[in-house]
Amino acid sequence: MSLSVxxxxxxxxxxxxxxxxxxxxxxLSIFVFYFKPELSNLS
Known part of the structure; x- marks a missing residue:
């Protein structure tokens, strides 16, 4: 009984x-999708 529990x-x-x-x-995917374009725009 204890094993099943x-x-x-x-x-x-x-x-x-x-x-x-x-x-x-x-x-993580949402973070990447939202911040990746901004990072590429900065450079």
Whole structure:
């Protein structure tokens, strides 16, 4: 019984890490799209 509970907690943890990873990649892509043209215009 405790093993299944541990697996469930581990699964929730993996989902949390995966969601954070997806959000960070989205944030990075948005940052690059918005600031890359401004950087190229400056130079």
């Amino acid at each position: 541990d697996l469930l907690q581990l699964n929730d943890f993996m989902v949390c890490i995966f969601t954070l990873f997806i959000f960070s990649m989205l944030y």
